[in-house]
Amino acid sequence: MVFMHSKVNHRGAKILVGEVHHNEPRCREHYCLQIRCQQFPAAEPGQFVHLIHQQHPLPPTARERNHEQPWMNGPPSSSNELLIRRAFSIAGIQQLDPESVLIDVIYRVVGKGTRWMASQRPGDPINVLGPLGNCFTTQPRQQSALLVAGGVGVPPMIWWAEELRRRNISTVAIIGVQRADLLPLKLVPATMAQWTGYPPIFAIEEFARSQVPVLITTDDGTLGTRGWVTDALQHYLTEQQPAPTTTQIYTCGPEVMMRRVAETGEHYHFPVQVCMERSMACGMGTCQSCVVAVQDDAALDGWRYELCCSDGPIFDGRRLRWTTDTYAH
Amino acid sequence: MSQTEFISVDSVDMSVELAGVRLKNPLLTASGTCGYGLEYAPYVDLAQLGAFTTKSITPEVRKGNPPERIVETSSGMLNAIGLANVGWQRFLTEKVPQLPQLGVPIFVNVAGHRLEDYLTVCRAIDPLPEIAGIELNVSCPNVADGLTFGTNPQLLEQLVAEVRKELARCILIVKLSPNVTDICQMARAAISGGAQVLSMVNTFSGMAINIKSWRPMLANNSGGLSGPAIKPLAIYQIHQVYSKVAKAAGVPIIGMGGIRTWEDAVEFALAGATALAVGTQLFIDPGTPLRIVEELRIYLAEKGLGRFNDLVGRLQLHSV
Ligand SMILES: Cc1cc2nc3c(=O)[nH]c(=O)nc-3n(C[C@H](O)[C@H](O)[C@H](O)COP(=O)(O)OP(=O)(O)OC[C@H]3O[C@@H](n4cnc5c(N)ncnc54)[C@H](O)[C@@H]3O)c2cc1C
Ligand SMILES: Cc1cc2nc3c(=O)[nH]c(=O)nc-3n(C[C@H](O)[C@H](O)[C@H](O)COP(=O)(O)O)c2cc1C
Ligand code: FES
Numbered sequence: 001m002v003f004m005h006s007k008v009n010h011r012g013a014k015i016l017v018g019e020v021h022h023n024e025p026r027c028r029e030h031y032c033l034q035i036r037c038q039q040f041p042a043a044e045p046g047q048f049v050h051l052i053h054q055q056h057p058l059p060p061t062a063r064e065r066n067h068e069q070p071w072m073n074g075p076p077s078s079s080n081e082l083l084i085r086r087a088f089s090i091a092g093i094q095q096l097d098p099e100s101v102l103i104d105v106i107y108r109v110v111g112k113g114t115r116w117m118a119s120q121r122p123g124d125p126i127n128v129l130g131p132l133g134n135c136f137t138t139q140p141r142q143q144s145a146l147l148v149a150g151g152v153g154v155p156p157m158i159w160w161a162e163e164l165r166r167r168n169i170s171t172v173a174i175i176g177v178q179r180a181d182l183l184p185l186k187l188v189p190a191t192m193a194q195w196t197g198y199p200p201i202f203a204i205e206e207f208a209r210s211q212v213p214v215l216i217t218t219d220d221g222t223l224g225t226r227g228w229v230t231d232a233l234q235h236y237l238t239e240q241q242p243a244p245t246t247t248q249i250y251t252c253g254p255e256v257m258m259r260r261v262a263e264t265g266e267h268y269h270f271p272v273q274v275c276m277e278r279s280m281a282c283g284m285g286t287c288q289s290c291v292v293a294v295q296d297d298a299a300l301d302g303w304r305y306e307l308c309c310s311d312g313p314i315f316d317g318r319r320l321r322w323t324t325d326t327y328a329h
Numbered sequence: 330m331s332q333t334e335f336i337s338v339d340s341v342d343m344s345v346e347l348a349g350v351r352l353k354n355p356l357l358t359a360s361g362t363c364g365y366g367l368e369y370a371p372y373v374d375l376a377q378l379g380a381f382t383t384k385s386i387t388p389e390v391r392k393g394n395p396p397e398r399i400v401e402t403s404s405g406m407l408n409a410i411g412l413a414n415v416g417w418q419r420f421l422t423e424k425v426p427q428l429p430q431l432g433v434p435i436f437v438n439v440a441g442h443r444l445e446d447y448l449t450v451c452r453a454i455d456p457l458p459e460i461a462g463i464e465l466n467v468s469c470p471n472v473a474d475g476l477t478f479g480t481n482p483q484l485l486e487q488l489v490a491e492v493r494k495e496l497a498r499c500i501l502i503v504k505l506s507p508n509v510t511d512i513c514q515m516a517r518a519a520i521s522g523g524a525q526v527l528s529m530v531n532t533f534s535g536m537a538i539n540i541k542s543w544r545p546m547l548a549n550n551s552g553g554l555s556g557p558a559i560k561p562l563a564i565y566q567i568h569q570v571y572s573k574v575a576k577a578a579g580v581p582i583i584g585m586g587g588i589r590t591w592e593d594a595v596e597f598a599l600a601g602a603t604a605l606a607v608g609t610q611l612f613i614d615p616g617t618p619l620r621i622v623e624e625l626r627i628y629l630a631e632k633g634l635g636r637f638n639d640l641v642g643r644l645q646l647h648s649v
């Protein structure tokens with residue numbers, strides 16, 4: 001891995017070239033990608049990376065290039081090249097050896113960009129911009145956490161669960177997927193059911209590492225409880241009665257789902273941190289493409305836009321101004 | 330194209346002049362793709378740019394369009410940001426004080442929906458020593474008659490003339506809208522109004538449709554197309570304006586539209602662009618303009634050209 005621009009910003013994001021370490025299907029539509037970088041700036045759960053193919057051969061210095069002819073033909077271009085980067089939550093970071101860091105990304109193949117990602121093989125270069133955005137937070141008095149995720153909203157929760165464990169916060173995850181074969185996680189035999197209520201608890205490899213039990217819902221009942229993740233949340237809150245003063249809810253997934261989670265949280269007086277998603281061109285706060293509407297009492301009409309890439313992606317659920325016409329993708 | 334004596338890469342003179350404003354190299358940022366000033370500072374040394382162009386400033390604070398505001402299309406992207414900006418008052422108090430940190434000439438892009446909008450902002454900006462020039466974004470509809478300023482020659486000439494009268498120190502750049510039948514007519518109108526520099530092209534109007542929902546991909550329904558998809562369209566318009574209008578009038582052109590590499594930059598220069606702006610590609614790599622400068626230097630040296638200016642407008646048409 002080589003740095004293209006070594007300047008570090010206040011949050012420490014960089015543009016760097018890593019290589020694919022591992023890239024395998026995880027379930028029918030999800031892949032798990034590990035990117036190996038020589039180093040990666042300090043990052044926190046909730047932050048994301050912005051990925052694209054390595055467009056140029058690594059830029060040699062002007063001196064090295066002078067009087068060589070091949071470059072006169074220009075870099076190869078192909079019509080199925082991506083134009084702009086694609087955003088993915090960081091699902092984990094680990095130091096592989098003193099020389100390299102592994103960044104985990106779990107992605108669902110939905111279009112051109114993610115199809116390109118699925119075609120990448122170990123050793124292929126990949127251009128990484130990150131870490132971007134803000135991160136999940138805990139409060140000083142916090143004792144427990146509820147992670148509520150749907151579909152591709154699961155990845156950031158894996159890393160956050162690890163960090164919550166490190167902070168000694170007792171955590172339960174509630175995960176909803178459409179069907180059993182769309183769960184981008186590895187089930188292990190349930191060995192650690194601390195709570196014998198309903199719905200049943202699963203042990204999921206990615207969360208078991210952090211000793212976080214998982215409740216699963218599927219739309220069609222092929223795994224866990226049939227129904228919505230928000231029903232399971234409601235059920236959990238009324239059955240278990242965690243204390244709103246020492247518990248926070250964290251949610252990531254489809255916008256309709258997150259809206260319900262935020263409303264449920266508010267109803268029971270829990271703070272909710274919402275991980276939003278928007279189409280992003282730059283990720284660096286310049287293009288204004290990724291706006292999220294938030295309450296703003298100072299504004300004449302009571303609201304303003306903030307940027308998902310740099311003010312978010314994590315927003316306080318109480319500040320969000322949900323629109324009925326939720327995100328179309 | 331003559332192979333002449335050896336020219337060292339370092340000795341190539343990359344500087345260009347736009348209506349008296351000297352740029353140390355011809356690479357600029359395109360309005361709306363580089364924020365107000367310091368957004369890319371963490372990633373690249375902005376002081377190495379030729380000049381910097383801010384996003385469009387309007388008199389009022391504008392929230393802009395609802396999301397989704399962008400969508401990627403074949404080799405391009407559509408955007409409908411809706412001129413979201415902090416308005417000129419906050420621009421003056423919050424953004425302008427940071428501009429000297431860039432260390433390069435600054436052009437402020439100004440947009441509006443009535444003549445008075447443009448005049449208000451231009452009057453406020455003209456006296457500021459931090460600013461070298463004003464770029465008029467004329468791709469906005471005029472509330473008075475719904476016509477886009479930049480697609481009606483009379484309206485365009487009048488707008489440019491009125492703004493020019495207000496300017497005592499800033500140079501006046503007019504950014505043409507490409508969504509017209511005859512771009513040369515618009516270039517002539519802008520120049521008779523008093524444009525000292527033309528910049529082209531702005532985005533082409535376009536639409537993308539979600540075939541699942543049968544709705545447009547953008548919340549605004551339509552948007553502006555940028556990126557490599559528009560490069561040949563931009564080059565052709567620049568070629569036409571340069572050869573038929575701008576060259577004779579002595580008005581330099583800032584060329585843009587899909588520039589990603591030094592090869593793209595060479596094409597734009599050959600077609601007649603004195604300066605070159607990178608837009609969409611900044612989103613992928615804000616260091617692009619700086620890399621292009623270095624690579625252009627090598628190209629020019631190898632071509633035996635001592636100055637970037639020697640390349641401008643050197644296109645040799647086939648005889649047809
Ligand atoms: C902060 C953030 C974190 C994300 N984390 C993950 C993750 O961990 N795993 C995962 O699978 N996906 C994640 N996404 C969504 C992911 O970015 C999109 O699925 C992906 O960009 C689709 O690209 P595509 O070319 O395959 O799809 P296409 O639909 O062909 O994409 C076309 C365009 O739309 C944009 N786009 C499409 N869907 C989305 C979307 N849902 N969000 C943002 N942009 C979109 C793309 O960037 C692209 O410009 C995240 C998005 C954001 C903003
Ligand atoms: C997201 C985005 C926002 C833009 N905003 C503005 C703007 O505010 N004012 C303006 O004059 N042009 C604006 N443009 C147009 C660019 O400055 C440029 O003319 C156009 O994108 C073509 O160049 P490119 O293909 O290199 O991007 C914008 C373009 C994009 C992609
Ligand atoms: S993605 Fe460009 S401002 Fe957020």
